Amino acid sequence: MSKKAEIDLGDVESKLKGNTLRLYWYMVKVAHPVTINEAQKSLKLSSPGLAAYHLNKLRELGLVEKTSQGEYRIVEEVKIGVLRSFVRLYSFMVPTYVFYAVFFTALLIIFFSLFYESSPYSKLVYHIGMLNSSRNFLV
The missing domain is CATH 1.10.10.10 (Winged helix-like DNA-binding domain superfamily/Winged helix DNA-binding domain)
Incomplete structure (x- = not known):
């Protein structure tokens, strides 16, 4: 056993x-x-x-x-x-929320680099994305 x-x-x-x-x-x-x-x-x-x-x-x-x-x-x-709520990354203990925060921030950057002026809903998506990214960094 x-x-x-x-x-x-x-x-x-x-x-x-x-x-x-x-x-x-x-x-x-x-x-x-x-x-x-x-x-x-x-x-x-x-x-x-x-x-x-x-x-x-x-x-x-x-x-x-x-x-x-x-x-x-x-x-x-x-x-x-x-x-x-922690993951070992080499010799560091990293909160799992860091990965979510980095992921959503990267998606937000990609979205605005490609689609910022192409949709009337861009500002709404921008604000929702910023709120989500900041929430993930604060948690």
Whole structure:
């Protein structure tokens, strides 16, 4: 049975909150093994013991594993909660709305470069397109 099948997403979603979620989000963003001290300093936690507690909580959920050097690395990347609206693009976590915003802006530019004066509805389409593009950038 694979690791993915062993992870209960309902259980993970109910337990992955607060500092544990912040730590998991940090580990997904940096994409390299994290030590207890690095986790404590980067999240500004009060003590290394608190960082170790949250790392062990992630380990019990099956999301991270402890290496022989004492570092913790992500075993399974799950998309729950706020993480559903992000996509990994190389080493960056990008909101999915960026793709929609770029797409509609490109369509708007193409439309006006080709059809600006050819229709009486051009200004209406222009305003609707601008509203849609700006809405996508703001979300």
